[in-house]
Amino acid sequence: MKDKRILLALFLLLSINAATYTQEIEGRAEEIDIDLNTNTVTSEKGIVLKQSNIKTKVHTMQRDTEAGKAYYRDGMIAQIDNETGKIKIESQEGEATTTGEEAHFYKNFGYLEVAPVTGAEAPNDRVYFGSDHIVYQKGALQIEKAWLTTDFKIINHVHNPKEVGYHIFSNQMLIEPDKQLTIYDSNLYLGKKKVSPIAFPWFRLNIRKNSKVPLFPTWNEKNYFGWQTSWGFLYGTRSSKLKGGFAPKFADNMGLLIGRWETWYDTKKYGMTQVNVTDLLIHSKVHGKKDTTDVIEYEQKHKRYHVETKHDYNGEYGNFHISGISATTSSISSLDDLITKYEVNKEFDNTQGIRGTGVYLKRPGFDKKVSYYFLESDLHGMGKNRDISFQASGKLTSNKKLYTLSTYDSIEDNVFEKKLDNALYTKLALYQDNTAYKLGGYYQYLYDITPGYTQKHNRSRGEDYGFIALDKKNTLGLQYDEIRGDKLRNLELWEKESDAQSLKRNNLLNLPIDYTPVAVSEYSLYQQQNGTLWLGDYNYRNFHIKPSFSTKREEKKLDLVKNEKIVITDNTAINPEIYTEKIGYGRLQQYNRFQNELYTKTRENKGNINLGKENKLNVNVFAGNQKEEIWTREGMIQGEANDVTKIKSESSFYGFDVEKQNIFLGSLGKIALRGDLRQDEYHHSDGSSLRYGLGFHHELSLYEKEDVKVRNNLDIYMQKYRYHGRKEEDKAQNLYTKKDSYQIKDTLSWDTKAVHTQYYGEYQLDKNPIHPSEKKGETVKQKIDFEMAENKKIGFFYEKDDRYTNRAVNTFRNYRDLSKEYYGGTFQYGAHSFAYERKKVDFQFPKMAKEDIGANAFRYSYTWEDKTLGLSYRTGKDRILIHDFHDAKVLDIDNRVYGFHFHKNGDIQHHVYFNYENSHHREGSSKVNLEGSRKNIGHSDEINFSYQYRDTRMREAEYIKYASLETGKAETEVSDQEIRKVKNLLEHRKSMEDPFHLTGIREDAFLFGDGRVNFRFYTSLERNKARYEKTHNLADSLQKIKGSVYYTYHRYGLGYSFEENAGWLQNNSKYSWKKKNREHQISLYGKAGRPSESWKVKTYAKFYENLLDKVNEDRKHKKALDGIGIEIGKEFDFFEWSVLYERKYSLTARDYEWRVGLQFTLLTFPDNAIFSIGANKSSHKIRPKTQFMESVHVENIVDDTLRTKAIMQK
Incomplete structure (x- = not known):
């Protein structure tokens, strides 16, 4: 075999011009016969060659090096790969230049794959062709005396196309990959019979991926446009840098438009830029007729455009994607549908406001400009030294109000599914970072349309930026960071309600939030500025000397947002049912009532000189000035912004920190000692303070043998203040934020062969430096974990944080006003896991008010094989008492949540979620007079259930x-x-x-x-307890019903969603139960039968009712139905006949319109019917209509919507 490999190598050297020919040959040496006399290679199983995007398999190949050609005999297969689909040709013989620029094929049969362009399904995803002679030149195929067909049965009759359903015989066919297919002088044959009376001179089809320019005249009818026709051309080839297309359009109801204009520029190395213009209205038929045209019709027809711009790069440096859309609202289908739905259902001019909210909105115009921008980038390794990186992401819009409305309409409150991020944001970061220096900066912007909807963002507004310039060699540079915005915090269980009524926050349109939040605003203003100046790194003897300067700014303002479910009212013994509002207790209504500081503004400028001896000694000498302003409501139950104590302090300071590390004590381990001293000279007073601190750190191995190791780390720190000054009031101002502190931390680890044990403990006591005997805070933290082999773990923790004050009404004694306790444990034994957590909060104003909070959480899970079973139970209780009230309980809430989940992964998947939530207010003030009795109309409980089944195996x-x-x-x-x-x-x-x-x-x-099989079901039912106690009818007591079901099985799909809202509406002093709105949609898709001979059904129905709106005369016959449609088709091998019917409410006509049609489609081009005939009724007129090279589709079919939703459930 070694000899054959040598012969193969010699053959390649002799027969291939290495300067021009770069083919790759693959094959086993024992499979190849080489004839060096004739420069011929023969293989029974074939020789595979690859050059550029062409792959060829031949059985006999002969080289003619002088002519620069290669000849192939005994059959060959060639495949040309393109993004828009491959071209594959079987030939009996052929020849090609060794440069690959030209080739001839003889006795051919092949196909062009069009699925990536047309979306066709197998087996109708190819155009088959045949010819005695095919020329490949300049990247295109020229086929002489060619026939073509999309009837896949041609595979069994490759030499006789007259045996299949149809074929087209053409004198010439030209296939230009990634551009177009053109046929000249063509005749149509049905079977063996020629049916075209004369040869059709010319036809052209667009096969460029993502191009939408029609290359042959098309016409159809469309909303707003009426009858429309379009025809255009493409320019540029697959290898061109600049390519595109242009197609004007005429619409008899709209006017003259640029139907499609594409300009694409491919840099080859740095990606492609595209500009796509769709339906740009150049001359409108309603121009100058504003006063005589219906307002809505004028908006829809006098201005229209849709411009998409994007650039995509994936290459050596990573990826970069940016895109933008600028359009009128009528040309963005989702916005057009939204505005239309609200308008036809009288949401905009309803006296009850949008969806019964009481908020009146002006209808957005159909001709308003709106823009959307999206950016995603991760570039690295750029520049001469490959040290430049650029990361970016962003999602922005030019019309926040319109985006807010669309979000408000579509937001889902499914407790089990991952919630979508509705924030608008920008993140940019550009850096050049190498061993010598680092230079760059960043910018971040955030505007969350639905703050608190998810936990992804810890704020709703933000604008951050910063930069760095650092000479690493000399440690010279500057860094600056700034944070601007607000800040959110997560809601605790006792703060959560089953609806959004407790957090009365409105969005940008002043509409109340329509989702259950998981976070609430903590600071309405949260700003920080931090800057550092590095001034070098100098060596003196064994010390590194590093001077620097830093500045810090912070400003934050507590958000006094109220919980609308906490109402401070009281009754009397004489009138126990009449509750009147009490003032002076506003703090108890606020979400952030535990925090004392309403406003904080601090500033510090500090110069440092750091002297360090590696791992031994570190000394830091500093000096600077600081200023702080604090508005505190410590000890105040009113808690409003104008009821505060303002603390101001300003000082110059100097001092030092010193730390001696790694002091070894032999068998007693090693220690570190540290100390600090700071002197403050206060401005605007004669006072000064001295702060000193001492610290001790000890690391010790207590016991160490082969199987047992015991180690301990102990850290102790003490800090105290001494003040010198004559005025007590200055002392109180200057030392308000200061504290004497005593802290001890200890970590003990115990390792044996069977068990790893670790204990962590921390204790800190803070005292008031003004009155050293008084406490300011006391903190305890303890945690112990035992870890054994084979997934056996047990752990416990305990935390307590007490806050003390000496500020209270009419007293100055020291007392604990806030105490937080948190403890629990976890236990894991093999597949079993159990956890328990307990939170407890005590908040008080002595002799005035007290709040007790308690929350418990139990969790259990069991895991075996690919399955997981989980149970949970959580409670959250909150009670506020005001001692002087007749009815002392102003808040008495009991929240309970029961949960269950089961997961089975693998090829067959089951996912089950269930939870029951009960939010119960028991306080008397939460009740109202309802038909002779007092009821809590806000008390509700909720059930959520979700099940999903997926079978991905065959x-x-x-x-x-x-x-x-x-x-x-x-x-x-x-x-x-x-x-x-x-x-x-x-x-x-x-x-x-x-x-x-x-x-x-x-x-x-x-x-x-x-x-793939996918089934998903979700339902949410929220019951109003007061309504249920009155009617004892569950169906009539549901204030929110939501549900959806999605099912796909091979070629079948079903989707249904439903939502209904109801509630108590107040009219004067009376309450009545009303249903507010109802919306549901159903869509169905199905194909039955053998592929290419299937019956196909697509249908949808949409319903929306504004149940608070009374029918007006101008609404005519608008009922619940928004639209209904059905399309039934029958496939006949390679083509389809389909009929459709659709009835929908027209905004312009203010009446229902319908249309019917019959259309013929080649299944290879499913979105472009060859022709259709039908009729439609609009404005009480019935008109016939025809379409050519355009399909009529039933809207919102499950094929386009359900399938996507089902796939997203992975």
């Missing part, structure tokens, strides 16, 4: 079914060999003969679905 019965469909045999007649062939193609989808998949065209003729 079962044996399905293999048999597919084999039956493809062979045409009954399932009982399918052979084992045919089943194995189908199974192999489905599971492996790769050739058995060579690595380039160069099998014969007959052998790679079938493609199938993936056998």
Whole structure:
């Protein structure tokens, strides 16, 4: 075999011009026969060659080095790969230049794959052709005396196209990859019969991926446009840097438009830029007729455009993608549908406001400009030294209000599914970073349309930026960072309600939030500025001396947002049912009532000189000035912004920190000692303070043997203040934020062969430096974990944080006003896992008010194989008492959540979620007079359930079914060999003969679905307890019903969603139960029968009712139905006949309109029917209509919407 390899190498050296020919040859030496006399290579199994995007398999190849050609005999297969689909040709013989620029094929049969362009499904995803002579030149195929067909049965009659349903015989066919297919002087044959009276001179089809320019005249009818026609051209080839297309359009109701204008520039190295213009209205038929045209019709027809600009790069430096859309609202289907839905259902001019919210909105115009921008980038290794990086991401719009409205309409409150991020944001970072220096900066912007909807962002508004310039060698440079915006915090269980009524926050349109938040605003203003100046690194003896300067700014303002469910009212013994509002207790209504500081503004400028001796000694000398302003409500129950104590302090300071590390004590381990001293000279007073601190750190190995190791780390720190000054009031101001502190931390680890044990403990006591006997805070933290082999773990923790004050009404005694306690444990034993957590909060104003909070969480899970079972139970209780009230309980809430989940992963997947939430207010003030009795109309409980089933495997019965469909045999007649062939193609989808998949065209003729099965069901029911106690009817007591079901099975799909909202509406002092709105949609998609002979059904129905709106005369007959449509089609091998009917409410006509149609489609081009005929009724007129090279589709079919949603459930 070694001799044959040598012969093969010699043959290649002699027969290939290395300067011009760069083919790769693959094949086993024992399979190749070489004749050096004739420069011929022969192989029974074939020789595979690859050059550029052309792959060829030949059996006999001969070189003519003088002519620069290669000749192929005894059959060959050539494949040309393109993004828009491959071209594959079987030929008896051929010849090609060694440069690959020109080739001739003889006695040919082949196909052009069009699925990436047209979206066709197998087996109708190819255009087949044949000819005695095909020329490949300049990247295009020129086929002489050619026939073509899309009837896949041609595979069995490759030399006689008259045996299939139809074919087109053309004098010439030109295939220009990634551009167009053109046929000249063509005749149509149905079977053996020629049916065209004369030769059709010319026809052209667009095969450029993502191009939408029609290359042959098309016409159809469309909303707003009426009858429209368009025809255009493409320019540029597959290898051109600049390419595109242009197609004008005329619409009899709209005017003259640029239907499609594409300009694409491919830099080859740095990606492609595209500008796509769609339906740019140049001359409108309603121009100058504003006063005589209906307002909505004028908006829809006097201005329209849709411009998309994007650049995509994937290459050596990473990726960069940016895109933007600038359009009128009417040309963006989702916005057009939204505005239309709200308008026809009288949401904009309804006295009850949008969806019964009481908020009136002006209808957005259909001609308003709106822009959207998206950016995603991760570039690295750029520049001469490959040290430049650029990361970016962004999502922005020019019309926040319109985006807010669309978000408000579409937001989902499914508690189980991952919620979408509705924030507008920008993140940019550009750096040059190498061993010598670092230079660059960043910018971040955030505007969350739905703040608190998810936990992804810890704020709703933000603008951050910063930069760095650092000489690493000399440690010279500057860094600056700034944060601007607000800040959110997560809601605790006792703060959560089953609806959004407790957090009365409105969006940009002043609409109340329509989702259950998981976070609430903590600071309405949160700003920081930090700057550092590095002034070098100098060596003196064994010390590094590093001078620097830093500046810090911080400003934050506490958000006093109120919980609308906490109402400070009281009754009397005489009138126990009448509650009147009490003032002076506003702090107890606020979400952030535990925090004392309403406003903080601090500034510090500091110069440092750091002297360090590596791992031994570190000394830092500093000096600077600081200023702080604090508004505190410590001890105040009113808690409003105008009821505060303002603390101001300003000082100059100097001092030092010193630390001695790694002091070894032999068997007693090693220690580190540290100390600090700071002197403050206060401005505007004669006071000064001295702060000093001492610290001690000890690391010790207590015991160490082969199987047992015991180690301990101990850290102790003490800090105290001394103040010198004559005025006590200055002392109180200057030392308000200061504290004497005593802290001890200890970590003990114990390792044995069987158990790893670790304990962590921390204790800190803070005292008031003004009155050293008084506490300011006390903190305890303890945690212990035991870890054993084989997934056996147990752990416990305990934390307590107490806050003290001496500020209270009419007293100055020291007391604990806030105490937080948190403890629990976890236990894992093999597949079993259990956890318990307990939170407790006590908040008080002595002799005035007290709040007790308690929350418990129990969790259990069991895991075996690929399955997980989980149970959970959580409670959150909150009670506020005001001692002087007749009815002392102003808040008494009990929240309970029961949860269950089950997951089975693998090929067959089951996912089950269930939870029950009960949010119960028991305080008397939460009740209202309802038909003679007092009820809490805000008390509700909620059930959420979700189930999903996915089967991604192919079962044996399905293999048999597919084999039956493809062979045409009954399932009982399918052979084992045919089943194995189908199974192999489905599971492996790769050739058995060579690595380039160069099998014969007959052998790679079938493609199938993936056998995916997906079922998902979700429902949410929220019951109003007061309504239920009155009616004892569950269905009539639901204030929110939401549900959806999605099902896909191979070629079948079903989708249904439903939502209804109801509630108590107040009119004067009376409450009545009303249903507010109802919306549901259903869509169905199905194909039954053998592929290419299937029956197809697509249908949808949309309903929306504004139940608070009274029917007006101008609404005519608008009922619940928004639209309904059905399309039924029958496939006949390679073509389809379909009929459709649609009825929908027209905004311009203010009445229902319908349309019917019959259309003929080649299945290879499913979105472009050859022709259709039909009629529609609008404005009480019935008109016939025809369409050519355009399909009529039923809207919102499950094929386009459900399938996507189902796939997203992975």
